Amino acid sequence: MPVLPSHNTARSALTCRYRCGDACSHDAPNRSLNTYFGDIVHQVSRRGALKSGAVLALAAAAGTAVATPAAASGKPTTPAAHRGPDRGAGRLPRGLRFEAVPPNTADAVTVPVGYAQQVVIRWGDPVLRGAPRFDARRQSVAAQSRQFGYNCDYMALLDPPAHCRGDQLLVVNHEYTNEEIMFFGYDPANPTREQVEIAWAAHGLTVLSVRTDRRSGRLWPISGDALNRRITATTPFELTGPAAGSDLLKTSADPTGRTVLGTLNNCGGGVTPWGTVLSGEENFNQYFANAASVTDPTAKQRLARYGLPTGTSQRKWERFDDRFDLAKEPNEANRHGWIVEIDPYDPDSVPRKRTALGRFKHEAAEPRLTSDGRVALYMGDDERFDYLYKFVSTHRFKKGTSRAAREHNLRLLDEGTLYVAKFTGDSPIAEIDGTGALPEDGDFAGSGTWIPLVTGNTSHVEGMAADEVYVFTRLAADKVGATKMDRPEDVEPHPHTGRLYVALTNNKDRGAVGKTGPDEANPRNGNKHGHILELDERRADAAATFFSWRLMLVCGDPKDPSTYFAGFDKSQVSQISCPDNIAFDEHGNLWLATDGAALGANDGLFAVPVTGPHRGHVKQFLTVPKGAETCGPIIADDRILIAAQHPGELDGATTENPGSAWPDGPGTVPRPSVVAVWESGPRH
Template sequence: MTPKPLTLFTAHDGRSARARVTCEYKCANACFHPAPNTSDGAYFGDIVSSLNRRGVLRGGAAAVLAVGAASALAACGADGGSTETSKAAAASDGTGTTFTAVAPNTDDAVRVPEGYEQSVVIRWGDPIFADAPAFDFDRQTAAAQERQFGYNNDFAALLPIEGQANTFLLVVNHEYTTGPHMFRGYDPKNPTDEQIAISMAAHGLTVVEVKGESGSGKLTPAFGRYNRRITANTEFLLTGPAAGSDFVKTAADPAGTKVFGTFANCAGGTTPWGTVLSGEENFHGYFANAQAVTDATAAARLKRYGFAEGASTNVWERTDKRFDLAQEPNEANRFGYVVEVDPWDAASVPVKHSAMGRLKHEGASIYVTADGAVVSYTGDDERFDYMYKFVSAKKVQSGTGASAMRHNMTILDEGTLYVAKLTGDHAAQIDGTGKLPAPQGFTGTGEWIPLLETGPDGKGTSKVDGMSAAEVAVFTRLAADRVGATKMDRPEDFEANPVTGKVYVALTNNDNRGKDGKAAADEANPRNLNKNGQVLELDDDHTGTRFSWSLLLVCGDPNAADTYYGGFDKSEVSPISCPDNLAFDQYGNLWISTDGNALKANDGLFAVVLDGDRRGETKQFLTVPKGAETCGPVVTESRVLVCVQHPGEEDDASADNPASHWPDGGTTQPRPSVVVAWKSGQGRIGV
């Protein structure tokens, strides 16, 4: 008899459209457990602050791109000076958003605007090496999966290959796997050894060459020399204050510097020296038997990161003891970092940067200041957790030579890690309803509080009383608790505007805000039982410690009183809910992908005007199939790419009863895929 494992999952209470099965495998039901942050840290509505309101520093960035990953930098003129004034003027009129908005829908298809086309670039299981077998859903093997495109693609980067026109490296994260949708007759409590091995091989990252074609925006995978799969078993180098500490030593790695694997990789970022960053997010769900750790301090640390009792979601501990905390209690401390991969060297060892802290990193977005300092922003994607930035001590070296690359690959190992503390300008007017406190909207100021300073050779200095540098690097959440950081509504992706330098943060939602009279709303998180999320705008002194902020969007039904679209006429916007990943186009418009749309429609990709009379205008460019999440947007002059994650992942569905047949149609199984959209005739996107 075929097992029916999905009877284990119960429906949501209507606040979010994310399926319970997605919550189980993606984040180990994080939102169905008490929030791990039980600290006494103040919500900023209770904070008395003397911060002075400051405008953004409008310094241009250093023009040092090795591979054209322009999103990593603020805009510069040819002479290195700022061109923000002229570019901002172009952005103010909404250039780049001239398309007919896609209507909300529940179709089992990708929908794009009239006059645009789209196609699949690569699907789960597609070969990325010439010797890899074609995908066969009913004959999967771990050996094949190690040579094929992984599962549940999230972040994407598209890097031009120098000297090869219309040819790129596509670098993609594979966040998690969902056994019931990958295998027929799957038993979640007793998967086979081969199913476990396939799951481990389907995680990590893929690097694959893709080629464009004349007269079309299509991209086709090729068996290029850079192609690579990184999995849950790939060797990584751990750097920074955590490396070599007692917190990360295991039987397999008594030196505490070599980590095998990466998983739960969510969003990421590109660097101006040509590498790709990936954030290890919901790593807690991969480890079993937290109750077996009896040391009180170690147990409290596990609890702060959400580790649970009993078996893990994927049951990897059954074939690999490192995932059993009863046998390897330190293994969990080796995950939760920002990962850096050099996609231009398929033999290179990827790095985990502990100087940037250990938390549930949604990603790591790079901004480069006029003098070459590197600033990385990241969110800790959990209810009531924090926003962070890392400011490098080293400066970027230009060029693509070996010496410059060696230098630049160490930039994220030396610098200062900060956490954010915010206060509102109208705190007394915030009542949890989302009511606009003043004509100018929700506004305030903030401070970056230093946690850890890391110098050469990974030697660190703690900025938190009572904690060593290694403790701050490994147990960053506890360090942030101690300094009173501001508790936010699931801070996910950060992106810096390449035109203005302003920084944007997607705060996805928080159903627990104000629940049972606790954790009341504040000005940056202005609604109790927040099911739709908001987007925060920072005017940051990038290498300094002060910023001002405002809410660009308070998402949800435009007809509802508790929503705000930057002051724009809400009758003329596309409804947006649960903002997740962010990107910018060349004109300075913000693009937002969504996860868990609470408005009873499929998730999608939206363009938002940030300046001028149209500030706040929000238009839906694309929708993904039912059950899917929109991830990893890349917006170029002529193409838009999205990762379509977990299509058909609904609670009454499984591989034995699929809810979607996208992308191949007919009676086929749904397959996570990367999609590219372009304007018919290859015109400019949105123009």
């Protein structure tokens, strides 16, 4: 077994190796010299600066605009830390009246007293008709292509059509594979073709019909239902939108630049108002090899900005398919890193990669409608020092279920404007010293602007054609001076207020020698625990180009003075580290799934009110097994679903020496699974 590279994260080296190609052990690809706008206005105070004409003149000179915090609707006028000593008093809000689960390292899903749980579906369970039962020692390509894929991540639960045998449709992403704990006798230096092709079949997405047992609360998968589907790393996809057909997307196998095989590393996602599911391709770069063989300096710069490996890949897929070898197919990597859209109601439909939404390490794609009915999508680029994006469609959403309305809506994500965010703090820069200490005004807050990058075939970035902006979106955002963030991941709009909540997972390099230092939106050096940003767009309209923002949580051990829980009494909150996927319940509470908790305990699922006297009162609802990550939470009114990804993914673990026995018990291999949790007693 090869020696795993050293790394500086809370995750095991095994996880880092297979999920993202050990990205954190390499320099972040963003080498741009973007200046945080707060550096320009650091000599002026919060009370007067943002209202002064001098500062607005500076903003115009810097090529951006600043809105005062009061310009955005709904922002509290009093800092959260200054709301009085009785903030923690009163009964907890509905949906949060459970006994918090303490931090632990159990090899199990641990839920509150009074709750029941069930494994709904595991890696390898049958999905399509003819799929065999899972046998870890007798895996095959034919079997895996009909079975539930590996490493479940984002999930969506949809109402079924009339002819479906189930109560609902469950759509699940399969982010990546970890071959060392999947296959007996796996040699990382010499994988077999069969192992590689099984891994291809274990990537992608699953569409699954499920039925609810009203008596027990269990959720049963319906194997072989007509709507069930497996989408894999070899499923044909259509490239759509303004960059489709670009020379940058053409390969020898696809000289038209319009058809791609497969989707890779699918992470966050969303559900559209017309009932399709969006899925973000994240760490796609790790699957490709031999970037060093590309000699053109422009192409080389572009590959480096996306972190493409200079030598062989971890999984050695290039040995079995030339499309993963950049020496032979230099454009193939450009065909990954998109938002994909699938129609779960039509198992014969061709899934699409939407080029108008830009190409980067996509996290999140949760839409909301503008006041005039257009569609806005918010997307994070999950890399240290990368950016937060928004897309607003040109055309309006059409209500109804007619064929004409559906065909119209299925084109909405092909035409619009792509933006990137620039943040401005409202405190003097000297008060943001990297320790996490609150500035004098009592909270981290400010304003910002959405900078347009491209609209249709019109580029707004000097020196870049429109198709270059779409395919190399990171480089376009570098040029316009976007704000470098601490791994922006999931972005969710509040169901009642429209405010946006952004999970920033961590950034160990913030403030390191030669690296970008702290700013008010990313205030901690060596930020290993992450934070939650709350963003208000002007007039609560998703079409706005100005916004105000504040940090709601600065995560970590509540005893650490650098943490912040919206001003709530820190002696009453659960510790939380590395927020990743987020969701809302019907009551408007925010739920946070963690990835790589750096506090010595297993990852978990947490809930926190975002309004009222308990704003900031974080409570841990569950924990996942050893080595696992909490993913894809669905917070329904009668149950909670989570995806327990990569259980047992610990250093030194192999199939022969597993790091976990979950979910099937001793003597079995660990299997990523979807878990349902529901209240077994009377509801509060």
